[in-house]
Amino acid sequence: MKLCKSEQVSYKESKKDLYDLLNELQKQCFNIANEAEVQVLTYLQSDISKIKNRKASFLEEEIARLILVKLPFRIMRDEEMPDTGREALSETYDEDSRGTTKLNTKLLQYAKEVIASKSDKSRRYEKRLKEAIRLLDELQTYYKIQEIKKIFIDKIQHKDKDIQFFALYGLKNYYYYENAKELTKEEEEELEHIIQTTDKIDIAVGCCQVLLSAGKIDELDAVLKIDDWKYKQYR
Secondary structure: EEEEEHHOOOOOOOOOHHHHHHHHHHHHHHOOOOHHHHHHHHHHHHHHHOOHHHHHHHHHHHHHHHHHHHHHHHOOOOOOOOOOOOOOEEEOOOOOOHHHHHHHHHHHHHHHHHOOOOOOOOOOHHHHHHHHHHHHHHHHEEEEEEOOHHHHHHHOOOOHHHHHHHHHHHHHHHHHHOOOOHHOHHHHHHHHHHHHHOOHHHHHHHHHHHHHHOOOOHHHHHHHHHHHHHHHHHH
């Protein structure tokens, strides 16, 4: 925190120290052991987000991108998935919950807190939101998370293309795990509308992947939709 707050040392001058700090945090988080350690990391991230300078902005983004998003895998890497498949994960847990569930609950709390926070219309906020969506997507690899679909759906029209892309990616993965019949007619029409109006091929492909994952189209349909999109864009 001192490094970020110091006005005497510029971003350029402190770059090596910032990378050293990131490397040390990564080492500490490789074998994270309890909820308190996760909470220290999320509190640190929250505190850094309140410091308005380039050093803090860099550190916040890199902690989210290189550490927080990868934590669910590190937490679960030695855990055997239960025979019943993915368990439910909510923002609370019982004292007799498994240790991994407690750790991931703290990450879920943090991700939802970021997503629910008020936008300050800054690029930094958008990066924070993007990484929170990526964290939710990573968590759904191991858990069923209530209302996660709504979070993704709410962001698939976001003006920031990175946020839009990762919301679509998360939605595609959601339908890989969940009942494809949950995709409503209105949501299908919204995805088709995005394909027709976007000027970004990765967004058009993302929409096709959601429709494919939800069983609304097959692979040939997806190829034809993208060919049609290319024709309209490049003619």
